[in-house]
Amino acid sequence: MALVGGSPASVASMEAKQRACAEAGIFCRTVHLSEQAGQAELCPLIQLFNEDRRIHGILVQTPLPSRLDEHEAFISICPEKDVDCCHPLNIGKFAIGHAPVLPCAPAAIQRLLLDSGYETSGKHVVICGRESLTARLLAQALVQKRPDANATVTLCDRIANGLPPVTREADIIVTALGQPESVTGAMVREGAVVVDASNNIVPDPSARRGYRVVGDVHLPSVLAKAEAVAPAPGGVGPMTIAMVLANTLALARRTAAG
Amino acid sequence: MALVGGSPASVASMEAKQRACAEAGIFCRTVHLSEQAGQAELCPLIQLFNEDRRIHGILVQTPLPSRLDEHEAFISICPEKDVDCCHPLNIGKFAIGHAPVLPCAPAAIQRLLLDSGYETSGKHVVICGRESLTARLLAQALVQKRPDANATVTLCDRIANGLPPVTREADIIVTALGQPESVTGAMVREGAVVVDASNNIVPDPSARRGYRVVGDVHLPSVLAKAEAVAPAPGGVGPMTIAMVLANTLALARRTAAG
Numbered sequence: 348m349a350l351v352g353g354s355p356a357s358v359a360s361m362e363a364k365q366r367a368c369a370e371a372g373i374f375c376r377t378v379h380l381s382e383q384a385g386q387a388e389l390c391p392l393i394q395l396f397n398e399d400r401r402i403h404g405i406l407v408q409t410p411l412p413s414r415l416d417e418h419e420a421f422i423s424i425c426p427e428k429d430v431d432c433c434h435p436l437n438i439g440k441f442a443i444g445h446a447p448v449l450p451c452a453p454a455a456i457q458r459l460l461l462d463s464g465y466e467t468s469g470k471h472v473v474i475c476g477r478e479s480l481t482a483r484l485l486a487q488a489l490v491q492k493r494p495d496a497n498a499t500v501t502l503c504d505r506i507a508n509g510l511p512p513v514t515r516e517a518d519i520i521v522t523a524l525g526q527p528e529s530v531t532g533a534m535v536r537e538g539a540v541v542v543d544a545s546n547n548i549v550p551d552p553s554a555r556r557g558y559r560v561v562g563d564v565h566l567p568s569v570l571a572k573a574e575a576v577a578p579a580p581g582g583v584g585p586m587t588i589a590m591v592l593a594n595t596l597a598l599a600r601r602t603a604a605g
Numbered sequence: 606m607a608l609v610g611g612s613p614a615s616v617a618s619m620e621a622k623q624r625a626c627a628e629a630g631i632f633c634r635t636v637h638l639s640e641q642a643g644q645a646e647l648c649p650l651i652q653l654f655n656e657d658r659r660i661h662g663i664l665v666q667t668p669l670p671s672r673l674d675e676h677e678a679f680i681s682i683c684p685e686k687d688v689d690c691c692h693p694l695n696i697g698k699f700a701i702g703h704a705p706v707l708p709c710a711p712a713a714i715q716r717l718l719l720d721s722g723y724e725t726s727g728k729h730v731v732i733c734g735r736e737s738l739t740a741r742l743l744a745q746a747l748v749q750k751r752p753d754a755n756a757t758v759t760l761c762d763r764i765a766n767g768l769p770p771v772t773r774e775a776d777i778i779v780t781a782l783g784q785p786e787s788v789t790g791a792m793v794r795e796g797a798v799v800v801d802a803s804n805n806i807v808p809d810p811s812a813r814r815g816y817r818v819v820g821d822v823h824l825p826s827v828l829a830k831a832e833a834v835a836p837a838p839g840g841v842g843p844m845t846i847a848m849v850l851a852n853t854l855a856l857a858r859r860t861a862a863g
């Protein structure tokens with residue numbers, strides 16, 4: 348894994364992945380470059396990982412500092428070791444159903460829903476946060492004609508005063524807006540299932556670390572209407588880490604199988 | 606261009622592209638393989654096009670006969686000559702906003718709407734026909750935060766008795782279902798704009814050629830409700846051909862610029 352600078356949330360996420368690898372007995376090498384590191388440090392590091400035969404899965408923790416080009420970082424990952432389906436070749440293969448592994452966060456959301464008994468087939472899933480690659484890839488996953496997908500899918504974003512009216516018709520809402528507690532009960536249909544896929548850092552002088560992590564969902568009002576909520580932090584995040592491990596194993600098996 | 610066997614519609618489409626190239630003064634080489642041709646004929650042909658310095662844009666006319674693997678054909682196109690953004694690397698680059706050219710049919714639909722004065726920004730666009738790559742790529746194009754996109758986008762498919770209720774809330778409906786005249790006025794909101802992106806062959810003993818080409822839209826009933834309809838054949842098809850030419854020129858310019 349490579350991390351460049353990064354928010355407390357990024358560092359915490361990387362540390363959680365490290366711990367999960369250790370528990371699962373997966374060799375994990377993490378390099379944390381300084382906030383000032385440039386493409387000239389990051390890409391050669393990825394190249395080292397590409398060539399290291401002990402490594403089957405490479406992850407660049409995002410977001411990168413804005414002066415770095417994520418696209419350039421992703422395209423330098425060897426596609427066979429691209430554990431989060433970030434390389435454009437794999438994103439393209441994913442779009443046509445041929446990706447070696449599914450992107451971790453969308454796969455985690457699908458798994459959370461299915462394992463909780465909420466099928467997407469025939470349902471209307473509204474995904475809020477068009478800007479997010481997770482949102483777009485989840486949309487592509489859910490429209491596929493498979494028993495674990497097969498949904499009507501809407502991709503939307505915030506409008507002036509909240510979410511567009513279509514959100515109130517969703518059977519399932521997934522939020523990837525990056526806007527703390529902005530999705531309220533008024534935007535949710537009675538009985539909907541809500542999955543919060545954002546971890547937002549909010550300053551909080553009363554907290555030990557000076558901040559707290561909240562999702563996009565305003566829990567008190569949404570819980571009053573929804574049938575079920577996967578809150579953030581706590582829902583999609585840990586399941587995404589499980590998917591990173593599962594994908595690493597899948598890629599290692601592919602390599603072993605030649 | 607390469608065509609393997611193919612329906613009368615595919616042959617007609619290829620011929621129309623040839624004529625358009627001739628009118629625009631673009632060199633065009635077309636190879637029409639027999640219906641029996643296999644991957645062993647198609648991929649080496651694409652390889653020849655890849656190596657031919659006179660050729661800047663390569664198009665494989667789809668659908669291919671079902672025993673051929675479209676994915677294998679697309680991935681053998683040199684990404685720099687991929688005029689319809691079919692290569693998975695380019696599909697992936699398109700998803701993250703870095704494609705060398707936009708896929709022709711989605712670009713044509715965007716252009717038709719904008720040139721007719723129907724902005725998508727802030728509108729709800731419902732795209733019917735989740736199975737279609739055109740539909741999925743159009744969805745990705747329309748959710749981007751650009752003045753010519755910026756829409757709320759729903760991808761859906763037919764359900765038991767027609768289209769899901771969300772269709773009746775669409776400001777703009779795009780159909781890529783491949784189901785002749787199946788979209789009726791009852792599925793369309795008063796004042797909606799409808800773009801038909803399917804050309805379906807329907808047997809018609811009274812027609813000179815024994816068939817006729819119709820879209821997904823049942824024109825009499827939809828025209829009674831919609832503000833505007835781009836019918837098929839006649840709307841998206843010719844504009845898509847224009848995009849093939851525009852993309853070929855763009856790729857030639859990129860090559861010339863080194």
